[in-house]
Amino acid sequence: MYDYRGLTIQQRQELLRQRRKKGYPPHSPPHTMRDQSVYLITASCFEHSCHMGPSNPGRRSEFLSLLFEKIIGQEIEILGWVILPNHYHLLVKVDEFETIGKTIRALHGVTACQWNRDEKAAGRKVWYRYSDRAIRSERHYFTTLNYIHYNPVKNRYVDDPYGWIESSVHWYRERFGRSWLQDLWRKYPLRSYGKGWDD
Secondary structure, three states, X not given: OHHHHOXXXXXHHHXXXXXXXXXXXXXXXXXXXXXXOEEEEEXXXXXXXXXXOOOOXXXXXXXXXXXXXXXXXXXXXXXXXXXXXXXXXXXXXXXXXXXXXXXXXXXXXHHHHHHHHHOOOOOOOOEEEEEEEEOOOHHHHHHHHXXXXXXXXXXXXXXXXXXXXXXXXXXXXXXXXXXXXXXXXXXXXXXXOXXXXXX
């Protein structure tokens, strides 16, 4: 979305032509792998505003609690997560692809209303659309898990993945141990994770 604003009219027309050729909607993120069961979900606050940032430190843990609350009774299993000041990543397993969208829309709706009430900003757009990426292999799965856990470091919030509270790295460390996570990191390095996915 943000790159699109800086394009010329001709560049926008070419981009839209390419999206139509691939069968994608003109502007929405494509959701093309609907028959898979494990996905990387990424969602960001509109224009990357830090609605869960330093001025609202409790919101990340509240958001995470609400996320787990919303999946109760749904056919969704959360396998990995990180909640950052302006975006989040989830690794999820689902039986029905449509369940992801329903759950995220409900989560975003509740939080947007609450945060706008808190800040007396009625009608403000809080969230942008989410994107999904189907997990294609065991290597893709574990590399994605490493990506999620490393994200707070990548975004320069902390120097060490263990320094970020709202991350599944703590759950994995408690369950499997730090050496297991270190082995995972060596076996499935990030390298240029995600580069060229949509080329």
